[in-house]
Amino acid sequence: MEILDILIIGAGPIGLNCALEAKKNDLNYLIIEKGTIVNSLYNYPLYMRFFSTAEKLEIAEIPFISAAPKPGRQEALEYYQGIARQKNLNINLYEKVLQLAKKEDIFEIETSKSKYFAKNVIISTGFYDVPNMMNIPGENLEKVKHYYTEPYPYAKQKIVVVGSSNSSVDAALETYRKGAEVTMIIRNSEISENVKYWVKPDIENRIAEGNIKVHFNSELLEIKENSVIFRNKNGEIQEIDNDFVLAMTGYLPDFNFLKNSGIDLQDECLNPVYNPETMESNIPNLYLAGVVCGGKDTHLWFIENSRIHAEMIVQHIVTKQK
Incomplete structure (x- = not known):
């Protein structure tokens, strides 16, 4: 039975960044994604332009070159999917995580295609999948x-x-x-x-x-x-x-999945409990990254200000393993 160091749920920009940090630290990782790479961006309006400039959308210090002051959807798809190809990231696509449970010190992750085991899990699922x-x-x-x-x-x-x-x-x-x-x-x-x-x-x-x-x-x-x-x-x-x-009434994180995974949700905004210094949830070795950290307040976190979650999480994992 293979036991991964990290299993990452979601291949959005922040999930990819977590994988890049894991790879940099020689950790055995896998991303599980229910759609394509940066699936939410793929489903954005075809002519959407970001509020942020290109450099604020960069991950892992890999330059994002854009001809326009504000990159559009297609440029972002090329950038993030290009990184996944160039870095040969370990990603299983069109595979949905159905259940996440911790047994002793190991997480058991059941998906639509298989079952995996990991010492640590990062949930980076964004918020675009559940309409309000x-x-x-x-x-x-x-x-x-x-x-x-x-x-x-x-x-x-x-x-x-x-x-x-x-x-x-x-x-x-x-x-x-x-x-x-x-x-x-x-x-x-x-x-x-x-x-x-x-x-x-x-x-x-x-x-x-x-x-x-x-x-x-x-x-x-x-x-x-x-x-x-x-x-x-x-x-x-x-x-x-x-x-x-x-x-166009907005979208929400998958709160049922978070609750079923054992994560505590607070107040009327259903803010998930986590340590802001490590991004570790109330379940040891289960981490949150990106927009999912904001509960119903989906404007709290975005690519620009949650890129740092990847390094925070992986460094915490590395430190605990020493």
Whole structure:
């Protein structure tokens, strides 16, 4: 029975960085990834651009060369997947971790394809896999999309975009420019202040000139085959014609997996318990890295400020093994 030094769950940028640190320290490691390399980035909108500049997305001091000030999705895929190829990282793709349990000092990891054993486990699963559901009638209709990739399917269609974040704004602007009739339904009183600074004036101007309709302080109540029902800022119930709903309501970590792995979750944000100096959870030798550390506050951690988790974790493991 082979016992790995480290098993890493998730081949996102931070999971890759953990593997690079493990390799640098001659540790026997394996990454298990349920999709492709940097699977979340692969599923981002096709024309998405990062808020961060290229150097802030770099891992392992490997230069990220970008022709644009803000790299896009395709450049990031080339960069991270290129690192995985160049460094010949040990990754099993399209294999989902089903269960994680610790027996004495060894973790037993059951996946959709096999079973593994490891002294240490790093959970670096991000947050893009579980949509934040609205829990309203009609949300299960085929016309409701919680993921947006490109605008072309929505040409000449009546679109409702739910939310005011970067993903909502991008979807609204792109579909409008491909001929969609766009209405935004937003709980808050304005476009989110976190929207990319070079995009925010664009959406505000399109709203001001009436090309994109918006209902602030409003709430979507029901989705029907050919319409949606919502409550407007005055408390009145309105119904408008609709072909597609782009529910850009955010995403969440897989809290069930964390809980089933024995990790304690705190307060209403479900923040996982970990030592901020070592990233070790309440389960000894079980570590957290990247966005998953933030619970429901998925804007707390991102590539730029969680790159350091890899070195912190691997150095703690190395120190304990001495």
